[in-house]
Amino acid sequence: MELLVLGNLSRDQLDRFGEVTSVAERWRAVAEAHPGLRVVANAADPHVAHAAAPAATTWVDLGAGWRGDAATCPGCGALLDWSADGFTCPGCGFARPESPYRLHDGALSRDGEVVPLDLALPGRWNRANAALALVAAVEHFGVPLDTALGAIRDVETVAGRYRTVRLPDGRPVRIYLxxxxxxxTEVLEHVARRDSAVVVAVNAHVADGKDPSWLWDVPYELLRGRAVAAAGERALDVAVRFRYAEVDHLLEPHPMRAAERLAGDEVDVVASYTQFLALHRRFG
Ligand SMILES: [Zn+2]
Known part of the structure; x- marks a missing residue:
């Protein structure tokens, strides 16, 4: 059996992939051509809701996330009305689909039954991905709920993401991609709730996006008042962004040396793709 899982759709770096609305239209064309296609999809993302509407979709309401690419209705172009309950379009009536599943406060609910996810992985984005995986496994592949939950809770790293390593002085460093x-934005909102020092390590190779102008789309202001370092081959670009965000920081291109220089009991390193790969190769 084939099943498509659609989480969310947002801009990538300018020099990579397609424009958001055109990607959503291509996804929707697939759903229209295959009305029997099984889909598990996020009801809270307007582009995903638009794209998956023609398919046999199991909706999961993952709650409010990034709205930076969803100002207008994917169907008619009118400005969407956003509220705590999601989105509605005053132009054509398009709205968040009714969803049997809902993710809220780290628990997945259906018909009054509430299942805490209790993941080892950090962050709201991992809970959202886990909720989609859980619904896909239980609803469409007949996996018992406890079996699926156990498997999901056992995941501690994903290809090196979220791995914790040690500095020479013994302090832990957690690595995020x-x-x-x-x-x-999701990662920064997560680390902003912690007491850790933060290293932001950015390169600008093809896999990172060669144009680092995306730095200006990210709310680095969340790191104000923290022990912060600008790192990576594009540490100077990061430092300029920090300066405009009024984030005091030190400049140290090497991310682990930057981590060593920061005060604090633990350090979070947030890395762009090729910075992350270098750390992954080093620590395995
Ligand atoms: Zn509309």
Whole structure:
């Protein structure tokens, strides 16, 4: 059986992939051509809701996330009305689909039954991905709920993401990968709730996006008042962004040396793709 899982759709770096609305239209064309296609999709993302509407979709309401690319209705172009309940379009009536599943406060609910996810992985984005995976496994592949939950809770790293390593002085460093403005925003909102020092390590190779202008789409202001370092081959671009965000920081291109220089009991390193790969190769 084939199943498509659609989480969210947001801008990538300018020199990579397509424009958001055109990608959503291509996804929708697939759904229209295959009305029997099984889909598990995020009801809270207007582009995903638009794209998956023609398919046999199981909706999961993952709650409000990045709205930076969803100002207007994917169907008619009118400005969407946003509220705590999601979005509605005053032009054509398009709205968040009714969803049997809902993710709220780290728990997935259906018909009054509430299942805490209790993941080892950090962050709201991982809970959102886990909720979609859980619904896909239980609803469409007949996996018992406890079996699926157990498997999901056992995941501690994903290809090196979220790995914790040690500095020479013994302090722990957790390594995050962030790839696009929505992803960076999710990671920053997560680390902003912690007491850790933060290293932001950015390169600008093809896999990172060669144009680092996306730095200006990310709310680095969240790091104000923290122990912060600008790192990576594009540490100077990061430092300029920090300066405009009024984030005091030190400048140290090497991310682990930057981590060593920061005060604090633990350090979070948030890395663009090729910075992350270098750390992954080093620590395995
Ligand atoms: Zn509309």
């Amino acid at each position: 962030a790839k696009n403005p929505a992803g960076w």
